[in-house]
Amino acid sequence: MWRFRRRGLLATGSAVLAELTLPLRALSQSIGRAGSHEGDKTVTSPLVRLRLMETSDLHMFVYAWDYYRAREDNSVGLVRVASLIRAARAEARNSLLFDNGDIVQGNPLGDYLALPGRMKKTGGHPMFRAMSQLGYDAATFGNHEFNYGLPFLDEALRSADFPFVCANAEHPDGTPLVPRSVVLDRNVADETGQIHRLRVGVIGFLPPQIVTWDAMHLTGRVRTTDIVEAARQYVPELRTRCDLLVALCHSGISAAPRQGNEENAALYLAEVPGIDVVFTGHAHQVFPGPDYEGLPGVDAKAGTLAGKPAVMPGFWGSHLGVIDLKLRREVSGWTLEGFHSEVRPIYMRESGNVMPLAQDDALTAAVALPAHKATIAWMAQPVGATSMPLNTYFTFLQPDPCLALVNAAQIGYTRPILAHSDAASLPILSAAAPFNAGGMSPDAFVDIPAGPLTMRDLANIYTFANTISVVRCTGAEVKEWLERSAIIFNRIVPGLAAPQKLLAPGLPAYNFDVIAGVTYAIDVTQPPRYTPDGVLVAPDAHRIADLRFNGKPVDPKQSFAVVTNNYRAGGGGHFPGTGSDHMVLTAPDGNRDAVIRYVAGQKIVNPSVAPVWRFAKPPLATTVFIEVPAAASHVVHNDTLHRLGDGTNDLVRYALTLA
Structure with missing residues (x-):
């Protein structure tokens, strides 16, 4: 069993925004309303604004650096997204931060750390240490997490001070690789400053094809199931333990007729009852935005999949995905009044040049610096x-x-x-x-x-x-x-x-x-x-x-x-x-x-x-x-x-x- 520790659009660079008011349907499957009446007196239900943030497909781009050309690259890097994360947190009273997978592999820094003994010399896995320092609340696996084998991933996860969840990958005996889901018990403040308890359920999914793509590492060790079927199996029980259910889906968006075992199943997952929010990735695209315009069941402007809020934040740290929820606290439970989705870019293109829209976050940059310098020397x-x-x-x-x-x-x-x-x-x-x-x-x-x-x-x-x-x-x-x-x-x-x-x-x-x-x-x-x-x-x-x-x-x-x-x-x-x-x-x-x-x-x-x-x-x-x-x-x-x-x-x- 792997271990973890828990804690208590590119051409223009403009963000894509969407806002939608939903019917007052309780997230816990009950029907609520905006207020109640006691005689002639109206009692207003508390309103909580909750910001959910996502990164995905970071692929070891801790730094805004091109290892292949040995020069700065303003279009990539967790150090740049970290500045957006801190700014986004400062704007919101309540927030949670998630990652959607493909973290440990993708550039020479990842390859260097996978060499025997290198991770130990750098004091653990620097990407997970940087993410822990940024205060991630939960994450799921992508397909590339398995490229270096299970022992490497097990060792790397020891540096992650936040839980990983994955519902559709398990050991041959049926035990999960990591918990299939987690419930984050959080105190949130309403508009008046009053504190409320909010239980946020988080469940994760990855492409079932990992067992063939990484057969050398996974045959006889891991088996996978269809994303949608796993959701249908595990979401109902999780729903009984939470007020809000977030799906971390390392899978792209396709509207082709469902056949089962899809690699890109985010839209079909959004159709599963009980899921409130879908974070997606894997496809290295941006959503909401024009990449997915015209697909049935997809609103590329409002940022919805099957009517539910969703985002996909590009790749290599190019964007931060943000979903703002308006939650009304009713006697019968929480209701969703509306949401606002956007993807915030770290750069824009202007006259052929990549212009940064975010600067390096100093605390994040300091975490991985020894490994970064060693990788540059190794590459030379x-x-x-x-x-x-x-x-x-x-x-x-x-x-x-x-x-x-x-x-x-x-x-x-x-x-x-x-x-x-x-x-x-x-x-x-x-x-x-x-x-x-x-x-x-x-x-x-x-x-x-x-x-x-x-x-x-x-x-x-x-x-x-x-x-x-x-x-x-x-x-x-x-x-x-x-x-x-x-x-x-x-x-x-x-x-x-x-x-x-x-x-x-x-x-x-x-x-x-x-x-x-x-x-x-x-x-x-x-x-x-x-x-x-x-x-x-x-x-x-x-x-x-x-x-x-x-x-x-x-x-x-x-x-x-x-x-x-x-x-x-x-x-x-x-x-x-x-x-x-x-x-x-x-x-x-x-x-x-x-x-x-x-x-x-x-x-x-x-x-x-x-x-x-x-x-x-x-x-x-x-x-x-x-x-x-x-x-x-x-x-x-x-x-x-x-x-x-x-x-x-x-x-x-x-x-x-x-x-």
Whole structure:
């Protein structure tokens, strides 16, 4: 059993606000009213204003610091959110603070602390110590809490002076990993200063897919259940012990028809009776706000899911989520008169620059400083060298040397291991996707000149703490895998005079897998065959053409061993050919570790930029464009790309003519 100690929108930077007056329905399932009458005398029920605050997906960004470029980053950091937290507390008489998971992993500081003995040297886990100092009231787990294994998480949690709750993950014997819920017994002051007792129930949920995404750490140790089913099982009993019920849901928002075991189940969770407030996350989006406009059951302006107040505060400390509740104390219980939701950003973009809207909180900054400095030094260690520049500016237009390096390293790591397995006879392919290619923020790209390669450089190329996995796929499944990858492109109309935007909006770069070992063409004039959820929607569409292995068309029935990471192998991203039934190998080493070993062994790398993939030629010449930072100009060294002009958010458009 893990231990814990208890204590008694980006483009403009403007906050998104919402206020709604709800029917006077008691939170404890009774009906109340704003006042009562005794003869001719009206007795007004006390009004309590309660502020609930949320962070989510902090991913170890304690500081406003970019470890990959060794410079300040005004768009991230708990030290900046901490200033917003203190300001928000000063505005409210009563407040509670929660975190929604994905805390311990996500940047080099997290990786450094996961090295043997490092956490002990830094006096415990600095993120949890910083959160304890800030006075968090409760938190739940995200999927990335398990990336370093259960013993690491157990040790880290000893630094958390606040409870963790999780209702849908448990040991094989059915005992919960941590308490499924907790009731916070708080004294709150009404508008006149009178004190009342308020019991706040808190229950937590995480994506049930953790058992496949982190199978190496969790198989035989942890089992999970569907988020909604767990809520239906445990919310009713919790409801009897509390006046207000808050759900911490490390899960995104989807309005697709419910199938069960969803990764993004926050909307369906909000429909469960007895839940009053939903804090959501995991998707790295902002809610309320335009990210979720138009979804049934979602009010992206008022900030409601199934009519209940909800927020999602971005990622890496970009926002603080705030929900203000108006609670009326009745004889029959508490009633909810209304609420006000907002997300408060720590920065705004102005003329291409990131302008801070919050300053470092000194107390938070002091907690983790030794580990922060040690991580910076660790990241500066040399590993090897590259004979050519490594960058991801044009990864969607032409061969990417960074992906070529990762794929070469993955194959080099896996080949000798598979040689002594049942998969020894299978041809080996390798799948890799770009992480820093403009997806997380407009200026998040890899740009490494020829010369020395440090730990910082390689961590920039391979950001996440994934572990190597191998799946067995048929040739037909490899083709469908690539079809799912190719949905990142818009459908292009051949022959239009005006250049057309190549990339579809809102799709993450880390789902653009390039599979080395085969060659293929991508026909962007075809509609996408799959949805982002992996649903086949255009069975007659085929973007992948001329798929070849060793120069010959791929036999749909031929089997391959495809090296990838644990997230993809376990079904992350909904790619055909993945999942537990396809698993051949779950390795103990990380993908980034394989890259580090490969570079150290080679001493000087020269990643092949042979065309693994290419665009199929349309019937008429057609120009497509992408948007990248102006800094990309120094790596354009061929005649196929040309600058088209200025784009959005101070980016520059580069065009490629398909002919």
